Amino acid sequence: AQSVTQPDIHITVSEGASLELRCNYSYGATPYLFWYVQSPGQGLQLLLKYFSGDTLVQGIKGFEAEFKRSQSSFNLRKPSVHWSDAAEYFCAVVGVANFGNEKLTFGTGTRLTIIP
Amino acid sequence: KAGVTQTPRYLIKTRGQQVTLSCSPISGHRSVSWYQQTPGQGLQFLFEYFSETQRNKGNFPGRFSGRQFSNSRSEMNVSTLELGDSALYLCASSWGLAGAYNEQFFGPGTRLTVL
Numbered sequence: 001a002q003s004v005t006q007p008d009i010h011i012t013v014s015e016g017a018s019l020e021l022r023c024n025y026s027y028g029a030t031p032y033l034f035w036y037v038q039s040p041g042q043g044l045q046l047l048l049k050y051f052s053g054d055t056l057v058q059g060i061k062g063f064e065a066e067f068k069r070s071q072s073s074f075n076l077r078k079p080s081v082h083w084s085d086a087a088e089y090f091c092a093v094v095g096v097a098n099f100g101n102e103k104l105t106f107g108t109g110t111r112l113t114i115i116p
Numbered sequence: 117k118a119g120v121t122q123t124p125r126y127l128i129k130t131r132g133q134q135v136t137l138s139c140s141p142i143s144g145h146r147s148v149s150w151y152q153q154t155p156g157q158g159l160q161f162l163f164e165y166f167s168e169t170q171r172n173k174g175n176f177p178g179r180f181s182g183r184q185f186s187n188s189r190s191e192m193n194v195s196t197l198e199l200g201d202s203a204l205y206l207c208a209s210s211w212g213l214a215g216a217y218n219e220q221f222f223g224p225g226t227r228l229t230v231l
Contacts, residue, residue: 036222043120043206043222051217090159103149103172103214106159
């Protein structure tokens, strides 16, 4: 079975500073990895995804993530955060479920706070 | 194109009651998945419906059930509510079966509080 670990429950960053959110996955085969963002009172929005190929993927809102197979990681980065980036961020992996269909398995999330 | 809509947005029930939540997917999407989000357990997959058939199921008791109609709208039902069922219930739709190649679009959720 697949699993995702987000080691940081809460991160506080100053506006304009760089950001890195950590994600580690466990899956026997090549994983399909995703980062989602959830703003207060909202559903989840897909930031970016990795299937194969270039290990550095670009997403929306200036985010990028790097897939590192040797470290089983898929960390999310942004060079300069804005106050509007304050939200909860979820890493997710797709694996094969009992019926042979794919389903998303989410990490527990990292809450990002931005200070002026 | 309208996004995924969920009704109601907020709901308060008491233990032992039952509740039905509704989800309208994006037009043209045939798959609807349901997730439960709680502070303790995070986001957990409940089930997925595609073309009116349950295609995938998470590890939840039988009190949680769902269905999908011919217009792809979906409902989920929770019977005999327990305090632990208090959560944000998220619905997500996708064009095909949810997975790596069919992006899921999430609704804003229904906040269920069980007293």
